[in-house]
Amino acid sequence: MIQNQQNFNLASLNTFGFDVKARNYIACHSPQEIKEALSWVNNKQENLLILGGGSNILFKNDFNGTIIHPLLNKIEVNKETDEHIWLEVEAGVVWDELVEYSVNNNWFGLENLSYIPGNVGASPVQNIGAYGVEVKDCIEKVKGIYIDQQTNFVFNNDECQFGYRQSIFKSELKNKTVITSVVFKLNKKERFNLSYGPVKELLDDQKAISLKTVRQTIIDIRKSKLPEPEEMGNAGSFFKNPVICINDYTLLKEQYPDIPGYVIDDQQIKVPAGWLIDRAGWKGRSIGDAAVHNKQALVLVNKGKASGQQILNLADAIIDSIIEKYNIKIEPEVNVI
Numbered sequence: 116m117i118q119n120q121q122n123f124n125l126a127s128l129n130t131f132g133f134d135v136k137a138r139n140y141i142a143c144h145s146p147q148e149i150k151e152a153l154s155w156v157n158n159k160q161e162n163l164l165i166l167g168g169g170s171n172i173l174f175k176n177d178f179n180g181t182i183i184h185p186l187l188n189k190i191e192v193n194k195e196t197d198e199h200i201w202l203e204v205e206a207g208v209v210w211d212e213l214v215e216y217s218v219n220n221n222w223f224g225l226e227n228l229s230y231i232p233g234n235v236g237a238s239p240v241q242n243i244g245a246y247g248v249e250v251k252d253c254i255e256k257v258k259g260i261y262i263d264q265q266t267n268f269v270f271n272n273d274e275c276q277f278g279y280r281q282s283i284f285k286s287e288l289k290n291k292t293v294i295t296s297v298v299f300k301l302n303k304k305e306r307f308n309l310s311y312g313p314v315k316e317l318l319d320d321q322k323a324i325s326l327k328t329v330r331q332t333i334i335d336i337r338k339s340k341l342p343e344p345e346e347m348g349n350a351g352s353f354f355k356n357p358v359i360c361i362n363d364y365t366l367l368k369e370q371y372p373d374i375p376g377y378v379i380d381d382q383q384i385k386v387p388a389g390w391l392i393d394r395a396g397w398k399g400r401s402i403g404d405a406a407v408h409n410k411q412a413l414v415l416v417n418k419g420k421a422s423g424q425q426i427l428n429l430a431d432a433i434i435d436s437i438i439e440k441y442n443i444k445i446e447p448e449v450n451v452i
Contacts, residue, residue, distance in 0.1 A: 117141050117151045123182070129169040130232060131417050131426065132348035137164075139181035146295045150265040152183045153293070163262065164452060165293050168209065170232035171241060171350055173449045175423040185236060187295060190216060198304055201255060205296045206236025210243075213299075218326045222301040224253040226326050227308055229333040232344065232351060236294040240284040241448075242277045246333060247310040251277035256298040257284075262291055279385070280355050280448060340411040348417030349408070353430060354388040355448045367441060388437075388445045389413035395436050405429040427451065 123140035126132060139161065141152045156163050162180025166172070187205035190213065194201045200222055204213055210233050214225045227248035237243075238250045239257045254277075257270045276283040284292060307329060314332055342349055359367075364376050364384045371394070376384040392398065392412035399409035404421035405428070408414040415426055430447060437445050 117143065117148055117155065119155070119181075125166075125169070125174065125178070125182070128166060128184070129172055129174060130344035130348060130350055131173060131421075131423070132344065133174050133417070133423055135174040135177050135423070137178040137180070137182040140184065141181060142184045142186050144186050146187070146260065146267075149183065149185060149260055149293055149295065152181075153260065153262055153265050156181050156183070157263070163290070165236075167206065167237040168233040170344075171237060171449050173350060173423050173426060173451050175427065175451065178452060183293065185234075185293065185295065193298060196303075198302065200301050200303055202299045202301065203258075203296050204235045204299060206234060206259075206294050208235045209233075210235055210238060214330065217299075217301055218330045221326060222303060223306045223326065224248075224299070224301040225250075226329045227314070227333060229330045230337045235297055239275060239277075239282055239294065239297055241280055242282050244280070246314050246336075247308050249277070249279075251275070251282075253299045253301060254297060255300040257294060258296045258298070259292045259294040262293060268292065279358065279379075341414060342408060342410075342416060347408075348421075349414050350449045352389075352413045352448055353415040354392070354413055354433075354445045356385050356388045357391075357443050357445050358383050358385050359443060360384075363442075371441075386443065387413075391437050391441055391443065391445065392433055395433070395440050397433055397436070402429050402432070407433070423451075 120140045121138065123137045125137055126134045143149045143152055164178060164180065164182045166182045166184050186207040188207045189205045190208060191203045192200060193203045211230055213235055214229050217225050227246040228243060228250060231243055231245060239254055243250045254272055257275055259268055261268060307324065341351060358379055360382060361384055367374050375390055376386050379385055389412045397407045398412040400407050401418065403425055404418040405425040406416050406418050408416050415429060434445055437443055
């Protein structure tokens with residue numbers, strides 16, 4: 116039996132730490148409870164938000180509707196061969212706990228995604244990525260429930276339409292599904308991805324490379340750049356890295372010889388948004404309690420009493436200045452509610 120909590124405070128459920136409330140809040144511990152909650156919401160014709168770890172979300176105001184919070188947290192082995200293992204992981208499992216679990220079991224694939232905040236259910240929506248790896252590389256299937264009909268679905272990797280920080284769950288199925296579990300295919304034989312420069316440089320000093328040393332290196336890098344949400348509210352990387360055509364990049368390179376770029380294909384290059392923001396003079400700047408972090412320009416922080424709207428005002432000012440300086444439009448990675 117589902118329980119609805121009214122006027123529920125969300126300060127502990129969003130990593131910006133905004134003191135906002137939801138009119139209704141329902142925690143769900145099974146797919147059946149999710150279906151019951153969806154039925155209740157549909158009957159009430161309520162605004163609906165599916166909330167995971169709250170790590171990639173910005174609330175502008177109180178939420179005038181119902182939040183469904185999936186707290187399903189099982190990890191099960193689906194099948195296993197000499198080379199691979201398939202894990203079915205429920206949506207409410209904390210992402211980094213899954214990474215730690217896989218590393219401790221000597222399974223390869225997720226280690227470069229260490230210390231990313233949030234829950235497993237959000238990982239395919241965003242196609243989270245870091246240090247040369249995207250989660251799509253390890254996803255076999257995504258399971259969930261259609262919101263309108265409360266019926267189940269199972270999508271294979273291709274059907275998820277993964278792209279850079281993109282999936283079908285952010286495009287044509289946005290706000291139409293609840294993810295209940297993800298099936299990951301991990302390698303049992305050694306397969307490191309050390310293509311990201313700073314990771315390789317740090318690991319070159321190690322006598323022996325292991326899953327645990329790779330994970331710890333990633334954690335150390337992230338901790339050196341990113342503030343802990345408990346100490347300073349933030350949602351990690353606020354902006355996506357823009358992808359531009361090679362011709363535009365070549366012109367920018369003439370004007371800014373040190374501008375970095377990462378080849379996507381023979382027509383596109385990804386430019387680090389953090390570099391653009393830093394070179395435009397934003398690192399460490401603040402407008403009231405909304406600020407750009409002084410160690411990582413890609414991160415916007417709540418220094419104490421900033422509102423969601425104040426963070427957005429800062430983001431808009433940054434976007435405008437990057438367009439003016441580089442003729443590149445950067446886009447937020449966080450979901451604005």
